[in-house]
Amino acid sequence: MTDTSGETQLQRAGRWLALLPSLLAATVLFLLMAMTFFDVILRSVANDPIESATELTRLFMAIMVFSALPVISWRGEHIVVDLLDPLFSRGLARARDVIVNLLGGTLLLWPAWRVWGLADRARNNGDVTEYLNIPQFYIAYFIALMTFITALALLARGIAFIVAP
Structure with a gap:
């Protein structure tokens, strides 16, 4: 069924489902940019960098990449040769x-x-990050979940190619 704009309900639902991970990736990118800016300023002016900047950069990069991955995969926007x-x-x-x-x-x-299993192990072992002592299983579960959603998106995309006219 289509509305007056010609958009089907499935397309509209897909657009709304892509909104949350896209906003998450954009927010984390902004935080990464702001943290880097202040880290450089503090390092240059006060010779006192943000101690946990490296750790936060790793966490932010993982969140940014894995939150965008299902959206990019569903839309077929990967870099292709x-x-x-x-x-x-x-x-x-x-x-x-x-x-x-x-x-x-x-x-x-x-x-x-496999990453889900590693997240279970990190939770059971009480693994935390070096400076901020953030439990590592949070990010590992997030990576596993988003990888699973990406797999489902690719499978659905493949099926859509089969059934599309």
Whole structure:
């Protein structure tokens, strides 16, 4: 079913589902930028850098990358090398896209499962970050969850290529 703008309910739902991870990635990018700015200023002016800046940078980068990954995967916005695209007919290109998306989604289930296991181990061992003592399992569970969602997005995208007219 489409509305007056020609957008289907599925497209609208996908847009809303992509909003939260996109806002999270943008917010974390802003925090990373602000932290880097103040770290450079404090380092230059007061010779007193932010002690935990390296640790926060690692955490922020993980949150930023893994929150954007499902959205980018669903939209098909990965960087691609299209040197061989002229060699593929339209039907072959569609078959290639089905295979790539289904294979990619299937293969991503394994790292999602492994990272979940590592998060369980970090939680059981009480692993924390070096300076801020943040439990490491939080970020590990987040990475595992977003990797799993990315796998589902790629599988759904592959199926969509199959059933699309």
